[in-house]
Amino acid sequence: MPKPKKNNISRILILSLFFVALIAASFAFGYKTGYDKGADSASRNRNILLVNEDNLLPPDYVPEDLVNLYEMRHAFRLANAEIYMTRVAYEPMQEMFLAAEHDNVNGFIITSGYRSYERQQEIYAESKPGYAQKPGASEHQTGLCFDVTAMNSGDGFENTEQYAWLRQNAYKYGFIQRYPANKSHITGISHEPWHYRYVGVAAAEYIHKNNITLEEYLK
Ligand SMILES: [Zn+2]
Structure with a gap:
């Protein structure tokens, strides 16, 4: 009688240990997975808008606080007087081009900024397939x-010194070259040396130093 009782106790002990280990393992695994995802989405995605073929903006999306670059102080030239950007991107942009000026790199011309859904619709309709978003x-x-x-x-x-300067310095002001060479399989867009996107300094620095795209950063 005492022998089987002892066996039962050890069996219960082993079983409980097994379940405790199982629960601990699943908790640890679940916690780790949740933690990784959480850390990524909470710290990385904050205020960073991802827009591409798989992440479309709705027709009524209009950013807040658009400023007309022509009316603002600008350390760059403008292709026309109707170029708008959000203030949150304009301010570091102005700071960046002032810094370029201090490095004796001038002659930047901004050709495009904010574009409405309707305007993009027109461009898309007028373009050959594959040429416009x-x-x-x-x-x-x-x-x-x-x-x-x-x-x-x-x-x-x-091939300009202006491009070389931006490649070296844009990230310090929160800008990235959004569609780098050899990344079109990820971005869906071929090399665009002229297109810069504001993502904030921390994200831009990470993206620049790791030579990745916004898609990879936000994964
Ligand atoms: Zn562009």
Whole structure:
């Protein structure tokens, strides 16, 4: 009699230990998974809008606080007087081009900023297939990006000192070159040396130093 009782006790003990371990393991696994995802989405996604073919903006999306660059102090030239960006992106943009000026790199011309859904619809309708983003898929609808060229960009913007300066310094002001070369399989867009997107300094620095895209950063 005492022998089986002892066996029962050890069996119960082993079983309970097994279940405790199982619960601990699943908790640890679940916690870890949740933690990783949580950390990524909470710290990385905050205020960072991802816009692409798979993440469309609704037709009525208009960013808050758009400013007309022509009316603001600007350390860059403008292709026309109707280029708008959100204030949150304009301010570091102005700071960035002032810094370029201090480094004796001038002659930047901003050619495009905010673009409405309707405007993108027109562009899309007028373009050959594959040449323009679908309405809702253009980052220009965010008001957080600009297209830039240079006075001396005859051989292509990517061959200018202005481009070289941006490649080296844009991240310090929270901007990334959104569609780098050799990343079109991820971004869905071929190399655009002229398109810069504001993502904030922490994200831009991470993206720049790890040579990744916004899609990879927000994964
Ligand atoms: Zn662009």
